[in-house]
Amino acid sequence: MRVSRLSAATAALILSTQVSAQTYTDCNPREQTGCPADPALSGSASFDFTRGAQHNWTTSGTVTYSSSTGAGFTVANKGDSPLITSDFYIMWGHLEVVLQSAPGTGIVSSIVMQSDTLDEIDLEFLGGDASSVQTNYFGHGDTSEYNRAQTIAMSNNQHSFHTYTIDWTANMIVWQIDGTTVRSMSPATANSGQYPQTPMMIKIGIWAGGDPSNPSGTINWAGGTTDYSKGPFTMYCKSVSVIDYSTGSEYVYTSKSGTADSISAVGGSVDGNKAATASVATDASAATITSSGGEAPIPWSGTHRETSSWSTPNIWPWVSTATASITNSNPSSEHTTSGGGKLAPLTVSQKYFPVYFISASVVFGLLFPLWR
Structure with missing residues (x-):
C-alpha cells in the first residue's frame, strides 16, 4: 500500500x-x-560581557547586558533560572570569572565546571550571606558522602565585583578570590576516586534554592524560603577568561572508566598546552574556612544524581520555564583570544x-x- x-x-x-x-x-x-565528542576550546579566550552577548555560549532563560555591569541574571518570579553554558569544553584548564553575586534569601548564584560524566568543580553564593562563598567538587556525580564542601569567608560579594578563579590540573585544583588562594586539593586529598578528571563545560547562572516548592533540605541549605515580593534579585558577570591546557578539535571518551586516561584529544593531545599552565599559589593558609562538609548531607545543587532523601533542586541545571531571550544594550558582541583575534x-x-x-x-x- x-x-x-x-x-x-x-x-x-x-x-x-x-x-x-x-x-x-x-x-x-x-x-x-x-x-x-566534546568540542574543545584548545587555547585561550576572553569573553567581555560588558560588550554584549558573546559567541560560544548558549543562553537559557532571560539574560540582559549592559556596558557597566555586563551580563545580568535575574530571579523575579517563581521558575526564573537564567543560565549561560559554554559551547566548548576544556581538559585541564584555568577559569576566571568577574562576578557580583545576587542578594536575597534562598537565592543561589553559581559558577560551575561540569563534565559529561558528572565531575564538577563549584563556587556557590547564598543570597542571605554576603560574606562567604561555598566551594565544592564531585566525581562522577557521587553524593554518597557530603564532606567535600568548604565555606570560605570573604568581603561583601553582593555589592562589589570580585575575580573568582579555578585552576584545574591533573595534580591540583586551586580556588582563588581576587588572586588569593582560598582552597587547594590534590588527588591524594580528594575523596577516593572522586577527583574531577574529565573534560568540563562552564555554567554560570542563578536560581531560587529557597523556592517554597523545593524540598526542605534544599531550602534550609539555601538559607531559607525565598520571598519573591522582595525581588528582583540579580547577579552580574562582567567577564570570563578561560585557558584550555589541552589541544585538539574535540575530546573523545575511549572507555567507560571516566578517568583522564580514557580521554583522547582529536588532532592534539591532553595537556598539550601545558606551557600555558598558570602559576598559582596552592597554599590556602590565608583563607578563613568558616565551615566544612560534615556528616549532615548538604543538598548541593549539582547535576549529579541524588542518592539520599535530601533531593537537589529539580530545576538544575537551571532548566528555565521560559524561552531563552537576550536584551543587549551594546552594539558589539565579540570576544577575543589571548592573541587579540x-x-x-x-x-x-x-x-x-x-x-x-x-x-x-x-x-x-x-x-x-x-x-x-
Missing part, C-alpha cells in the same frame, strides 16, 4: 527528531557508548546539524513517497 507524501514527510521528521535527540540529549560516557563560533556541523538534518528529512519525505 502506498503511503502519502505527507506521511512520508512525517516519518522522516520523526526519524530526524530521534537523531537530533540522540545528538543533543545528555549522554554519560560512563554509562553509554557512542556519546558525542576573534574566536569563531562553533562550526555548522557542531551547532546546526539537527536543524539541517530535520529540514533535509522533511524535503526528502515530500519528494520521495514511501512504499510498503
Whole structure:
C-alpha cells in the first residue's frame, strides 16, 4: 500500500527528531557508548560581557547586558533560572570569572565546571550571606558522602565585583578570590576516586534554592524560603577568561572508566598546552574556612544524581520555564583570544546539524513517497 507524501514527510521528521535527540540529549560516557565528542576550546579566550552577548555560549532563560555591569541574571518570579553554558569544553584548564553575586534569601548564584560524566568543580553564593562563598567538587556525580564542601569567608560579594578563579590540573585544583588562594586539593586529598578528571563545560547562572516548592533540605541549605515580593534579585558577570591546557578539535571518551586516561584529544593531545599552565599559589593558609562538609548531607545543587532523601533542586541545571531571550544594550558582541583575534563560533556541523538534518528529512519525505 502506498503511503502519502505527507506521511512520508512525517516519518522522516520523526526519524530526524530521534537523531537530533540522540545528538543533543545528555549522554554519560560512563554509562553509554557512542556519546558525542566534546568540542574543545584548545587555547585561550576572553569573553567581555560588558560588550554584549558573546559567541560560544548558549543562553537559557532571560539574560540582559549592559556596558557597566555586563551580563545580568535575574530571579523575579517563581521558575526564573537564567543560565549561560559554554559551547566548548576544556581538559585541564584555568577559569576566571568577574562576578557580583545576587542578594536575597534562598537565592543561589553559581559558577560551575561540569563534565559529561558528572565531575564538577563549584563556587556557590547564598543570597542571605554576603560574606562567604561555598566551594565544592564531585566525581562522577557521587553524593554518597557530603564532606567535600568548604565555606570560605570573604568581603561583601553582593555589592562589589570580585575575580573568582579555578585552576584545574591533573595534580591540583586551586580556588582563588581576587588572586588569593582560598582552597587547594590534590588527588591524594580528594575523596577516593572522586577527583574531577574529565573534560568540563562552564555554567554560570542563578536560581531560587529557597523556592517554597523545593524540598526542605534544599531550602534550609539555601538559607531559607525565598520571598519573591522582595525581588528582583540579580547577579552580574562582567567577564570570563578561560585557558584550555589541552589541544585538539574535540575530546573523545575511549572507555567507560571516566578517568583522564580514557580521554583522547582529536588532532592534539591532553595537556598539550601545558606551557600555558598558570602559576598559582596552592597554599590556602590565608583563607578563613568558616565551615566544612560534615556528616549532615548538604543538598548541593549539582547535576549529579541524588542518592539520599535530601533531593537537589529539580530545576538544575537551571532548566528555565521560559524561552531563552537576550536584551543587549551594546552594539558589539565579540570576544577575543589571548592573541587579540576573534574566536569563531562553533562550526555548522557542531551547532546546526539537527536543524539541517530535520529540514533535509522533511524535503526528502515530500519528494520521495514511501512504499510498503
